[in-house]
Amino acid sequence: MGKQYYVYIMTNRSRTLYTGVTSDLERRNYEHKGRLVPGFTAKYRIRQLVYFEVTQDVHAAIAREKQIKGWLRAKKVALIESVNPEWKDLSVGWYEGRDASPSRSQPLRSAQGRRAQHDKGLRCGGGHHDEP
Numbered sequence: 084m085g086k087q088y089y090v091y092i093m094t095n096r097s098r099t100l101y102t103g104v105t106s107d108l109e110r111r112n113y114e115h116k117g118r119l120v121p122g123f124t125a126k127y128r129i130r131q132l133v134y135f136e137v138t139q140d141v142h143a144a145i146a147r148e149k150q151i152k153g154w155l156r157a158k159k160v161a162l163i164e165s166v167n168p169e170w171k172d173l174s175v176g177w178y179e180g181r182d183a184s185p186s187r188s189q190p191l192r193s194a195q196g197r198r199a200q201h202d203k204g205l206r207c208g209g210g211h212h213d214e215p
Contacts, residue, residue, distance in 0.1 A: 084139075085139045086106060086141075087106070087137050087139055088105070088106050088137070088138055088140070088143075088144035089105050089106070089108040089135050089136065089137050089138075089144070090102070090104050090135065090136045090144055090147045090148045090151065091104070091105070091111070091112075091132060091134065092133055092134040092135070092151070092163060093112075093124065093129045093131060093132050093133065094129060094133050095127055095129050095130060095131065096128075098170070099127050099129065100156065100159055101115075101124055101129045102151050102152050104144050104145060104148040106141075108132075108135060109174075109177055112132050112174045115129055115130060116174075130172075131170070131172040132172055132174040133167050133170050133171070133172070133173065134162060134166065134167060134173070135173065
């Protein structure tokens with residue numbers, strides 16, 4: 084299996100949205116949750132993974148991230164709620180029974196019913212946010 088890339092949306096208690104792209108979703112999620120990287124997600128305590136997609140095409144990942152960033156908040160909310168209507172943290176249990184750092188032993192699948200037709204992903208930085 085080739086390298087995988089993820090486009091993801093995270094939120095906080097106020098449902099402020101952050102859209103990002105990464106090649107290692109477990110690690111990036113861990114960084115957001117632990118406020119390990121200064122910036123928007125640390126400042127606004129963005130810690131809950133509510134949506135992600137996976138693809139093997141880095142260019143598709145980047146394009147999808149940009150597409151989602153360009154959407155109005157209502158469309159992003161509809162995307163999240165189409166696969167995660169209760170806004171549950173999709174990363175619950177990822178780090179249980181392991182040492183503190185995330186590993187790459189198990190590939191992740193899309194929150195979208197495991198489909199990846201509009202998937203994106205790449206860098207470990209960047210992102211976009213919307214406040215409610």
